Amino acid sequence: MNQQEIERYADLIIRGGINLQSGKGVVITTGPGTYYFARELSKSAYRHGASYVQVMLDDLDVLASRLEHQDEDALKFNPHFLKAFDYEFVSEGWSNIRIDSTEERLDHAPLDGRKNQILGKAKRQFSEAKTKKLMRHQLPWCVCVAPGPLWAKQVLGDGATTDDLMKVLKPILLLDADDPLQAWKEKASLLQKRQDYLNELGIDTLHYQSSKSDLTIGFTERARFTGGSETLPDGRAFFANLPTEEIFTTPDNLRAEGYITTTKPVEVLNTTTEEVRFVFKDGKVVDYQAKKGQDALDKFFAIDKGTRRLGEVALVDETSPIAKSNLIFNSILLDENASCHLALGEGYPTALKDGASLDTKEQLQEAHCNTSLMHVDFMVGSQDMKITAHTRDGRQIVIMEDGVFTF
Incomplete structure (x- = not known):
């Protein structure tokens, strides 16, 4: 993808996906393979007035190592600073963006299913208060995707490139429209009807x-x-999923x-x-x-x-x-x-x-x-x-x- 295309997509997520308000913080979760897009989202967030952007790395290969080497009690551990982080996220009205881990699912060591269940349950219980706010659309959030070489091959075949996959995604994301955000507003209107x-x-x-x-x-x-679009308590619209x-x-x-x-x-x-x-x-x-x-x-x-x-x-x-x-x-x-x-x-x-x-x-x-x-x-x-x-x-x-x- 060319730089202009990446920036245009990042702006859509920041302006439309989370409808970022000046002075608010943003958390972006990404795998290593899509960090390039997390970087562009961060830059766009700052261009649009973000107070602070925190990128969180979610690496399934590192997760596989934790599952291999820790017992069940150790897997239930979550550091207390994350609880403080969740508290600030909720109390200050931050936004959450997650880039789907399409690359990482194709490039990691085997995951122990039983241990992964134990760890996942502990993490969800730990962050239940923040999740409750997000599930009730009391805070803005958006899940999006970013093309990568492994995902391109999985979807389109061995000879496919990241650019090939982006060509497929452009009309799906309405990035082929003159004004993608306006196009999504029109899509939301159809879904509303x-x-x-x-x-x-x-x-x-x-x-x-x-x-x-x-x-x-x-x-x-x-x-x-x-x-389509969701509504926050203050009346602002956001897209929890794009597309x-x-x-x-x-x-x-x-x-x-x-x-x-x-x-x-x-x-x-x-x-x-x-x-x-x-x-x-x-x-x-x-x-x-x-x-x-x-x-x-x-x-x-x-x-x-x-x-x-x-x-x-x-x-x-x-x-x-x-x-x-x-x-x-x-x-x-x-x-x-x-x-x-x-x-x-x-x-x-x-x-x-x-x-x-x-x-x-x-x-x-x-x-x-x-x-x-x-x-x-x-x-x-x-x-x-x-x-x-x-x-x-x-x-x-x-x-x-x-x-x-x-x-």
Whole structure:
């Protein structure tokens, strides 16, 4: 990529992704292979008035070494200065950017799955207060991607380069538009119209039907579809994901019946899973089989009770730019925005009416909003997917046919 192209992309994330306000701090998490983009994001943040930028390195190869050489008690250790760091992050209203670790997943020593589960759970418990603020959209955050040589070869083939992958990503990121930020605002407007339509229906259940799925998911009256740009308490808009094509809501975690099969690979505890068939009863996963990654799922479901229940239902049209690329990106950010998906684990209070008032786990559970240390998206959409909405006043309305919205 040329320098101007990188700077233009970084400015989009800073101005649109987190909508940085002058005088605020930014935390950027990256792997070694995408540090070049973290650097450009940092420069852009300072150009747009950031008070301070902290780049955090997340190296899966170093993680593999820690897992190899430490026992279970040592893996639960988190230094206290990180707690102070989280406190300042929350109290001062900082922004969080994470660059998906597409390069590092292709260049690290083997990860001990059982130990990784222990370490990951300890880290999530340690940072639960900050995560709670981010999940409720009380602070701005954005997940993005950056092309690299290893990822380019994985997606496009052995002869592909970083520049080749960027050419694919440009229309997906709307960087081919004259004004990318304005283009994303227009995309958000389209997604808002879809949300408004569905929210006016008064949906009680959604019925998913395809050659590999037959699942009915229920919703409380508080459920509201959201997506595109999100809104902070002060009214500012930000994009939690760039790119984004989804509209999503929080289901009733006690109401899911039937089975559904994943249609794209998904990383679970840094392990690839494929063709996972989940069977639900009374909202709970009661059986599961995977063509690949069964052991990782076993460890995932052992983390807490909430991992067996749904926290998110997301709808994505199969005509989205990502879907039309006909590529598997092996990045949850991109692949989930190419396909309808469901998340097991933590639900989004922000997708419930008056959800911001649900501060405790007890309040969330009373609202049938799932609680968990985890939140993992599984893609289930396909070109033969039909989704029918059953409304509270007795209507049946097909909202998606052959993977495409009908409205």
